Amino acid sequence: MTKQTDYLIIGSGIAGLATAYFLSELGSVLVLTKGEVRNTNTYWAQGGIAGVLAKDDNFESHIEDTLRTGAGHCKEAAVRQIVFGAPKAIKFLKSIDLKIEKEPMLEGGHSKARVWRSSDFTGRDILEVLIKATQKKKNISFLEKTEAVELIVDEGECKGAFIRNEEEEKMEKVAAKNTILATGGLGQLFGRTTNTLGSGGDGLALAVNAGLELQDIEFIQFHPTALAVSSNGRHFLLSEVLRGMGAKIVNSRGERFLKKFDPRAELAPRDLVSRAVYVEELTGPVYLDMRHIDPGKVRSKFPNIQKTLKEHDLDLTKDLIPITPVAHYACGGVPTDLHGATQLPGLYAVGEVACTGVHGANRLASNSLLEAIVFSKAISETLEKSVLMDARKNVNIDSLESPAVVIEDINQVKAYGKRIGQIMWENVGIVRTAEGLAKAKKEIITIPARDYRVQHRQLVAYKIIEACQARPQSLGAHYMAKEII
Numbered sequence: 001m002t003k004q005t006d007y008l009i010i011g012s013g014i015a016g017l018a019t020a021y022f023l024s025e026l027g028s029v030l031v032l033t034k035g036e037v038r039n040t041n042t043y044w045a046q047g048g049i050a051g052v053l054a055k056d057d058n059f060e061s062h063i064e065d066t067l068r069t070g071a072g073h074c075k076e077a078a079v080r081q082i083v084f085g086a087p088k089a090i091k092f093l094k095s096i097d098l099k100i101e102k103e104p105m106l107e108g109g110h111s112k113a114r115v116w117r118s119s120d121f122t123g124r125d126i127l128e129v130l131i132k133a134t135q136k137k138k139n140i141s142f143l144e145k146t147e148a149v150e151l152i153v154d155e156g157e158c159k160g161a162f163i164r165n166e167e168e169e170k171m172e173k174v175a176a177k178n179t180i181l182a183t184g185g186l187g188q189l190f191g192r193t194t195n196t197l198g199s200g201g202d203g204l205a206l207a208v209n210a211g212l213e214l215q216d217i218e219f220i221q222f223h224p225t226a227l228a229v230s231s232n233g234r235h236f237l238l239s240e241v242l243r244g245m246g247a248k249i250v251n252s253r254g255e256r257f258l259k260k261f262d263p264r265a266e267l268a269p270r271d272l273v274s275r276a277v278y279v280e281e282l283t284g285p286v287y288l289d290m291r292h293i294d295p296g297k298v299r300s301k302f303p304n305i306q307k308t309l310k311e312h313d314l315d316l317t318k319d320l321i322p323i324t325p326v327a328h329y330a331c332g333g334v335p336t337d338l339h340g341a342t343q344l345p346g347l348y349a350v351g352e353v354a355c356t357g358v359h360g361a362n363r364l365a366s367n368s369l370l371e372a373i374v375f376s377k378a379i380s381e382t383l384e385k386s387v388l389m390d391a392r393k394n395v396n397i398d399s400l401e402s403p404a405v406v407i408e409d410i411n412q413v414k415a416y417g418k419r420i421g422q423i424m425w426e427n428v429g430i431v432r433t434a435e436g437l438a439k440a441k442k443e444i445i446t447i448p449a450r451d452y453r454v455q456h457r458q459l460v461a462y463k464i465i466e467a468c469q470a471r472p473q474s475l476g477a478h479y480m481a482k483e484i485i
């Protein structure tokens with residue numbers, strides 16, 4: 001059976017839902033999402049959204065901070081687009097009822113406090129207002145627990161996707177005039193990550209299988225302050241805003257050690273702090289320490305973080321919190337132009353799956369929620385023009401056959417996923433070596449991937465390793481050592 005829609009959106013995070021909201025003015029929208037609608041990384045974002053709104057701040061400073069953190073590898077036009085687009089993006093979120101606090105917060109790499117939040121779970125608040133706003137739109141329908149298995153490419157154009165309900169074997173077809181990849185990140189390819197279980201880089205595999213190249217995927221950002229213990233396959237994040245408020249990072253002897261690595265210490269960019277914590281961890285546990293900060297202020301600013309820590313018998317105001325660096329964010333992805341368009345006609349990419357060039361070799365904190373909103377608007381503006389020009393005709397894919405894919409038992413799929421995570425964490429993690437990369441490549445290809453989900457992860461892992469090998473010198477978040485420290 002073929003479903004028909006004007007716009008097929010794959011993913012229900014900030015990027016997918018914001019794009020759905022804007023495109024619903026132009027035609028019918030189908031949002032497809034693996035798992036339930038809230039199973040996204042957006043749900044877990046804590047810090048906030050960056051933007052120049054304060055009188056004592058200025059656009060050039062946000063641009064400079066982004067370019068510097070990106071290690072000179074950013075596309076400046078894309079950076080300018082998000083920085084200048086921030087006031088409108090934040091206004092949009094307010095217009096759909098996001099309650100933004102009056103004072104911005106400071107995060108590492110920013111030379112001013114310019115991270116706007118609604119609470120210490122800003123991502124969850126954003127997702128809730130977007131769900132409410134999109135559910136009100138008659139033109140938008142949702143398909144949960146359904147994944148995109150393959151993009152439909154016909155006559156050189158993307159015409160939708162082959163999809164599969166997670167509980168069924170059979171595949172269905174969605175015919176779409178335009179398809180928007182909003183599948184998020186790839187943290188789950190690494191054994192330790194802040195990312196949700198659905199973040200295994202599916203969108204990148206779909207794009208590669210459709211004939212596209214990936215860009216900058218060696219630049220994986222590792223976050224230095226995740227809770228050292230994992231639960232439900234991910235590590236809980238301790239937001240950078242905690243450090244912005246004065247949290248210290250100390251070793252098992254209670255010593256602050258970051259100044260040895262960078263004079264900005266706790267507020268240095270994430271890659272530097274992650275590497276320093278990684279090195280220090282080799283000799284003992286590392287902690288986040290907020291005990292010197294007014295407990296009343298900590299409790300009122302971080303109630304949700306406190307609540308999660310309580311489940312682990314920890315309290316920010318009284319305890320040293322054990323931390324570890326983990327895989328967090330993919331700076332690269334499917335390359336797009338400034339309108340979110342990929343090289344494949346009919347296919348757009350937005351959010352973490354896309355490589356717009358904004359983040360270069362390393363992402364500045366809180367620029368990703370911003371990028372998702374600014375580029376979802378850019379996509380809708382571009383598609384509005386094609387509607388006005390009536391540039392796209394009806395799509396007919398009736399004659400196309402669904403691909404034959406192997407579906408194995410989910411426990412087998414998970415076991416291979418775990419193995420890939422182990423190989424990537426051990427050899428393609430915070431500190432990389434030529435030897436480790438070669439070993440990872442060899443081990444990744446020996447995984448007998450028959451199920452399409454394992455094949456997708458294997459493919460993306462392989463592409464990341466290849467990208468790392470193609471860049472023997474360190475840059476930004478990609479750190480090459482002569483030997484493992």
Ligand SMILES: Cc1cc2nc3c(=O)[nH]c(=O)nc-3n(C[C@H](O)[C@H](O)[C@H](O)COP(=O)(O)OP(=O)(O)OC[C@H]3O[C@@H](n4cnc5c(N)ncnc54)[C@H](O)[C@@H]3O)c2cc1C
Nearest residue numbers: 011012013015034041042047048148184351352366368369
């Ligand atoms: C713990 C944490 C904290 C963060 N804090 C901040 C912050 O404070 N500020 C900031 O700017 N950024 C932050 N980030 C980064 C930011 O949250 C993400 O980059 C952003 O939310 C990604 O949005 P997205 O819509 O691209 O992807 P997601 O929100 O991850 O959504 C991806 C969607 O795609 C779906 N999907 C995936 N594959 C398929 C498939 N094959 N078929 C169908 N659906 C599929 C998923 O189910 C999901 O619905 C944080 C990230 C994490 C993990």
